[in-house]
Structures are given as C-alpha cells and as structure tokens.
Amino acid sequence: MDVGSNDQIFNLAKRTADMLVKMFGNRCEVAVHDFKNLKESLIYIVGNVTGREVGGPITDLVLTELTKKPDEIKDIPNYKTQARNGTVMKSSTVFLRDSKEKVIGALCINYDITQMMQFAGDIEEFLAFDVTKAKSENFHSTVQDVIHDMVDQVLSTFKKAYTQLTLEEKVESVRLLEEKGAFLIKGSTEYLASALGVSKFTIYNYLNKIRTQNKYHLEE
Numbered sequence: 001m002d003v004g005s006n007d008q009i010f011n012l013a014k015r016t017a018d019m020l021v022k023m024f025g026n027r028c029e030v031a032v033h034d035f036k037n038l039k040e041s042l043i044y045i046v047g048n049v050t051g052r053e054v055g056g057p058i059t060d061l062v063l064t065e066l067t068k069k070p071d072e073i074k075d076i077p078n079y080k081t082q083a084r085n086g087t088v089m090k091s092s093t094v095f096l097r098d099s100k101e102k103v104i105g106a107l108c109i110n111y112d113i114t115q116m117m118q119f120a121g122d123i124e125e126f127l128a129f130d131v132t133k134a135k136s137e138n139f140h141s142t143v144q145d146v147i148h149d150m151v152d153q154v155l156s157t158f159k160k161a162y163t164q165l166t167l168e169e170k171v172e173s174v175r176l177l178e179e180k181g182a183f184l185i186k187g188s189t190e191y192l193a194s195a196l197g198v199s200k201f202t203i204y205n206y207l208n209k210i211r212t213q214n215k216y217h218l219e220e
Helices: 003-024 060-065 114-127 143-156 167-180 188-196 200-219
Strands: 028-034 042-046 076-082 088-097 103-112
Touching (some): 003 028, 003 042, 003 103, 060 088, 143 167, 143 188, 167 200, 188 200
Antiparallel strands (some): 028 042, 028 103, 076 088, 088 103
C-alpha cells in the first residue's frame, strides 16, 4: 500500500471539507473518515451539526455499506438523516479509494435543513388555496378589455361562429353574462350586439326578458 498516496487522498478530502463549509456556511458539516480504525475513524471534521469530535466512530450506514464487496460499494448521495439532538439533515457520502480502488475512507457531508423544513411548511401553508372556492380572475388595463374578455369567454363555449348562434344560444349568452355582472359595465351591451350581429335593442329585449323571469322566480 502506498501510504504517501493515501495521505494525499486524505489531505485532499480535508481541504475539500474546509472548502464546502466555507461555501455553504455554518449549517454545513463535513467529516472525513479513515477506515484503518473503525472505532475511531473520524480523523477530521469541520462545521458543527452533529456535535461529533475527532476520534469518533464510523456511522452505522457506512458500516453496513462496508459489508459489501468492494466493487459494490457506491457513493450515497442526497439522503435524509437525523442527529441525536433532533437536527434533520440532508446528507451525502463519498467513498475514498486508493490507487488499487480499495475503499480506505469516506467524505461525509451533512447539511442542517431543520429550519428550512419549517419554512417549507410555512410556505406550503401560505400557498395553499381553498379548492372548494376556486375562482378565475383576469386582470386587464382597460374596462373595454374586461368587457371583451367576459363576452368572448361566454360566446366561445358554444364552439361556433358567434353570428351563427341560434336564438336560444343568444339568449343563453345574455343570461350567462348577466350572471357574471357584465351588464353593470357601460358598453357591454353594444359590444355583445356587435359580436352577435344583432342590434343593441335586441340585446335589451333579451335582457329584459331574463330579468323579468328572474324576478318572477324570486317572488314565487
């Protein structure tokens, strides 16, 4: 075994650990393990998330991985772990190999996501909608755009040229627009009449008929 070469591998792992913690801040912890002595495999640690110190033992997860054949031992990215103090972490383990591909140690990254998970819960709650009261709302720059959009939405449901609508469909379109409050806006009658190819007085007649029917039903 080339001991000097192994020293270079561990030195690079330690430098990488320093760089990762400097980059990701104090919520990040990076540990370097040397498998020569599994009881005291932790030879370097920077950051303080799990509360461990140099001289600590190997973790159970890594120990289980070491029971496999050398060519079956794979790096473990992006898994969830939890420290004894309750800290929830996002973790990854990179196995260190010598020039003969023998696994000699590991670089383990732990990032504290406890607070982020709390924020995620708060954000999810804030972004939640009352699905039983789903609404569609469009935002326009001019009142003409509001009128045009409301009329076009209703007329497009008939799946035919607006001027080809039957009398019943034209009356129905007026009824739907009345329910939407379209006729509270000045100019909506004229726009609908133009779209349907009828006079505005025809639209008024439809509207009066619908309002009379609605009033009659309310009085029953």
